[in-house]
Amino acid sequence: MRGKILGAGVISADDGNRYKFEEKAIQNLENQEIDKLVNADVDFVINDGKADEIFILNTPKQSTTLTEKIGNDDVQGVKTKMFIGLGLRLGAAIPYIGLLLSIASFVFQFLGLSSAKKLSNSQTIVKNFTISYIVGFVASIVTTIGLAGVGISAMMSQNCSYSASFGRYCRDSGLSGSVLLLLVVVVIVCAVASIIFMHKYFKELSVITEQSSFMTVFWLYAIGTATAIIFIGVIFFIIGIILEFVAWSKVDKIKETSN
Numbered sequence: 001m002r003g004k005i006l007g008a009g010v011i012s013a014d015d016g017n018r019y020k021f022e023e024k025a026i027q028n029l030e031n032q033e034i035d036k037l038v039n040a041d042v043d044f045v046i047n048d049g050k051a052d053e054i055f056i057l058n059t060p061k062q063s064t065t066l067t068e069k070i071g072n073d074d075v076q077g078v079k080t081k082m083f084i085g086l087g088l089r090l091g092a093a094i095p096y097i098g099l100l101l102s103i104a105s106f107v108f109q110f111l112g113l114s115s116a117k118k119l120s121n122s123q124t125i126v127k128n129f130t131i132s133y134i135v136g137f138v139a140s141i142v143t144t145i146g147l148a149g150v151g152i153s154a155m156m157s158q159n160c161s162y163s164a165s166f167g168r169y170c171r172d173s174g175l176s177g178s179v180l181l182l183l184v185v186v187v188i189v190c191a192v193a194s195i196i197f198m199h200k201y202f203k204e205l206s207v208i209t210e211q212s213s214f215m216t217v218f219w220l221y222a223i224g225t226a227t228a229i230i231f232i233g234v235i236f237f238i239i240g241i242i243l244e245f246v247a248w249s250k251v252d253k254i255k256e257t258s259n
Helices: 066-071 075-089 098-120 123-156 177-209 213-226 232-248
Strands: 004-005 010-013 019-020 039-048 050-056 162-165 165-171
Touching: 010 050, 010 075, 050 177, 066 075, 075 098, 075 232, 098 123, 098 177, 123 177, 177 213
Parallel strands: none
Antiparallel strands: 004 010, 004 039, 010 019, 019 050, 039 050, 162 165
């Protein structure tokens, strides 16, 4: 049987099926690293539903340029796209260009996880990440609007005049109390939803990469989301991004999931 290595432990065969294999089943691995063999053509036999007696027919050319790494769906390609996305996310708080950097960060992480989806055969990792990111983004926008409204209300409260008929009269162009209450409810609902889907995303990510440190990253992001309105959350987000960099740097394989 002929096929192609999709990722660590999985071969896509010419018969349209996928077969799992163990590294020791490769007969001519020699000193090659298994994660560098993604897309390699192989010849193998099937024993008990698994690929066995595997022979590597060719070694895929390793990507050398950034463009090639971004375009690849192997582990290195996933990590490259995630690194770029996380780097852009660090700049999301920069005035004026922060929104554009946040969008660009989402795009690169989405592409990286789309590649991880192909390697892991996951049906939920991209969905959970996307929902968490977008809902969290909405929460941050609504929070900004609410804070701006409070600021405008405070300034307008100082714009008062006096008259014999009405006494002290203040023009208030800020947000009303009911509108502010509605914004607070929206922020809380979005924040809770973001944390729920974020937990699902990082839990699955820790499984397919075998890096439990991703769950530590989740808790930092969750605390950051919960405390964002008092600005302490920014510190947790920054620490979380740095630790996520470290966690991705340790990833050397992405295994297939059963969902």
